[in-house]
Amino acid sequence: MRIATEQTATKPARQRLSPAALALIGVGVIGALLIIVMPLLVIFAQAFSAGWQVYVANLTHPDTLHAIGLTLLTAAIAVPVSTLFGVAAAWLVTRFDFPGKRLVSAFIDIPFSVSPVVAGVMYLMLYGSRGWLGSWLDAYGIQLMFNVAGVILVTIFITSPFVARELIPFMEAQGSEEEEAATSLGASGWQTFWRVTLPNIKWALIYGVILCNARAVGEFGAVSVVSGNIRGETNTLPLHVELLYQDYNATGAFAAASLLALIAVITLVLKTIAEWRQRHLLSSV
Amino acid sequence: MLATALPMPRTKRVLPGFGLTLGTTLLFVAIIILLPLAGLVLKAGGLGLQEFWSLVTSERALASYKVTLGSALGASVFNLFLGLLLAWILVRYRFPGRTMLDAVIDLPFALPTAVAGLALTGLFAGNGWYGKLLEPLGIQVAYTTLGITVAMAFTTLPFVVRSVQPVLEDLEPELEEAAQTLGATAWQTFRRVIFPPILPALLSGFVLSLARGLGEFGAVIFIAGNMPYETEVISLLIMIRLEEYDYASAAALASVMLAAAFALLISISLLQGYLNRHSRKS
Numbered sequence: 001m002r003i004a005t006e007q008t009a010t011k012p013a014r015q016r017l018s019p020a021a022l023a024l025i026g027v028g029v030i031g032a033l034l035i036i037v038m039p040l041l042v043i044f045a046q047a048f049s050a051g052w053q054v055y056v057a058n059l060t061h062p063d064t065l066h067a068i069g070l071t072l073l074t075a076a077i078a079v080p081v082s083t084l085f086g087v088a089a090a091w092l093v094t095r096f097d098f099p100g101k102r103l104v105s106a107f108i109d110i111p112f113s114v115s116p117v118v119a120g121v122m123y124l125m126l127y128g129s130r131g132w133l134g135s136w137l138d139a140y141g142i143q144l145m146f147n148v149a150g151v152i153l154v155t156i157f158i159t160s161p162f163v164a165r166e167l168i169p170f171m172e173a174q175g176s177e178e179e180e181a182a183t184s185l186g187a188s189g190w191q192t193f194w195r196v197t198l199p200n201i202k203w204a205l206i207y208g209v210i211l212c213n214a215r216a217v218g219e220f221g222a223v224s225v226v227s228g229n230i231r232g233e234t235n236t237l238p239l240h241v242e243l244l245y246q247d248y249n250a251t252g253a254f255a256a257a258s259l260l261a262l263i264a265v266i267t268l269v270l271k272t273i274a275e276w277r278q279r280h281l282l283s284s285v
Numbered sequence: 286m287l288a289t290a291l292p293m294p295r296t297k298r299v300l301p302g303f304g305l306t307l308g309t310t311l312l313f314v315a316i317i318i319l320l321p322l323a324g325l326v327l328k329a330g331g332l333g334l335q336e337f338w339s340l341v342t343s344e345r346a347l348a349s350y351k352v353t354l355g356s357a358l359g360a361s362v363f364n365l366f367l368g369l370l371l372a373w374i375l376v377r378y379r380f381p382g383r384t385m386l387d388a389v390i391d392l393p394f395a396l397p398t399a400v401a402g403l404a405l406t407g408l409f410a411g412n413g414w415y416g417k418l419l420e421p422l423g424i425q426v427a428y429t430t431l432g433i434t435v436a437m438a439f440t441t442l443p444f445v446v447r448s449v450q451p452v453l454e455d456l457e458p459e460l461e462e463a464a465q466t467l468g469a470t471a472w473q474t475f476r477r478v479i480f481p482p483i484l485p486a487l488l489s490g491f492v493l494s495l496a497r498g499l500g501e502f503g504a505v506i507f508i509a510g511n512m513p514y515e516t517e518v519i520s521l522l523i524m525i526r527l528e529e530y531d532y533a534s535a536a537a538l539a540s541v542m543l544a545a546a547f548a549l550l551i552s553i554s555l556l557q558g559y560l561n562r563h564s565r566k567s
Binding site: 017020021024025027028029031032035036037038039040042043046084085088089091092095096098104107108110111113114115116117118119121122123124125126127128130131132133153156157160176179180183184188189192193211214217218219220221224225238239241242245250253254257260261264265267268269271272 | 299300301302303305306307309310311313314317318319320321322323324325327328367370371373374377378380382384386388389390391392393394395396397398399400401403404405407408413414415438439442471496497499500501502503506507520523524527532535536539542543546547550
């Protein structure tokens with residue numbers, strides 16, 4: 001049985017491609033090139049269209065530098081928070097049985113099904129100065145909307161399911177035997193987590209963090225609602241791209257966009273590596 | 286071998302950390318997810334039925350539903366075909382560049398939506414690489430609903446590919462070979478042998494793509510032209526209402542979108558459950 005499945009798995013490699021197969025591959029590859037790859041290329045082509053010097057000048061403009069800084073700050077806070085939540089939630093859902101588990105699981109997924117602008121509106125209705133929690137906070141002089149705090153808060157909301165969603169199926173598949181063995185041999189909870197769980201889930205965790213980071217850096221709709229779009233203050237890099245575009249500074253917009261595109265490409269490379277390592281790890285278990 | 290196949294005795298709660306992880310998870314879910322959700326629902330609920338209804342059925346809102354739904358449906362149908370084709374060639378054939386193609390499929394998920402919107406506008410505008418070829422033929426993409434469809438198709442393409450791919454991987458090529466040996470044509474083999482088992486995955490990819498397309502904002506606003514009644518999507522109308530400080534309208538429209546998204550996602554999980562049971566029976 002084992003041998004048979006291995007044979008079918010390797011079979012396509014030895015198969016000679018029929019004309020029909022070649023035609024399908026051709027259509028698929030050309031489609032992917034035209035729809036996915038060309039948009040990526042056009043960003044860099046446009047960003048450098050006025051020459052290298054203009055590109056550097058565009059990127060080192062104070063407003064752009066500020067936008068880069070705010071984007072990095074947002075990711076630096078939102079990603080660790082979402083990661084901690086993801087690890088805790090995955091541990092809870094995969095290592096224990098308790099009433100309401102499915103409900104908790106469904107709650108974790110909510111941010112995936114809320115569209116970006118709606119997520120922003122949710123936060124505005126709650127924490128805005130006219131919102132029912134916002135008006136109360138306002139009395140204490142705390143403002144959460146139209147400033148950096150609001151940007152970070154919605155980014156946490158948007159990115160919160162990424163790590164949990166990667167870890168849950170992976171930890172479910174791995175089972176908890178090794179951890180149970182460690183605890184029964186006298187390891188404390190933290191020792192078990194650091195020495196047994198973390199090495200096992202390392203690649204799935206890295207994978208989740210990479211996706212989470214990509215989203216934190218690139219979020220547009222939700223951030224756009226709560227940021228107030230104040231140039232040089234609450235403008236993240238994606239918002240800055242739009243602002244430059246509206247100012248008819250297309251080259252500047254493409255230059256700022258090229259940084260985000262570069263992060264996306266790096267994300268894909270890291271993701272491919274993490275995916276490959278993860279598969280390697282699972283098949284060796 | 287046999288021992289692991291037997292159901293293991295439930296040894297849960299042996300591990301420590303239940304209280305800590307339950308507390309962390311519930312606190313986070315309450316503050317970050319449920320409280321803001323309640324904020325929106327309460328705001329929209331506080332409007333009263335009549336006002337709510339008149340806000341969500343205003344002429345401009347109805348026009349934006351039509352634009353958004355039409356474009357999202359068009360994009361999802363397009364993805365159904367291209368997504369199935371890409372999943373098929375990735376699973377069934379080995380060709381140079383296959384690993385590269387597999388990685389590139391995820392680019393729309395990794396690329397920030399605003400960047401995607403800017404890039405597509407750059408391609409399809411009158412002086413862009415694609416616009417220069419298409420506009421002499423009378424095909425105007427940028428600043429039309431077709432442009433909105435293109436933007437949605439780009440951001441949602443990976444959904445169908447990634448839903449169908451694992452199911453195709455599990456499908457035994459022997460079945461197709463058997464069908465062909467028995468004299469079935471390629472089309473018959475596809476319709477009778479391949480299509481039924483991948484249908485649930487195909488549908489779920491379609492609905493995920495639709496749900497995401499309905500809410501797409503960043504990619505759309507660059508290419509849409511954003512004319513009220515013509516190329517204005519719901520998300521944009523919400524933004525405009527917020528800029529006018531018309532929070533009641535914004536909350537009402539946002540709650541309609543929220544309800545639509547939840548309804549779509551619940552419907553796929555029900556449909557998938559039904560189709561899985563159904564296909565197992567036959």
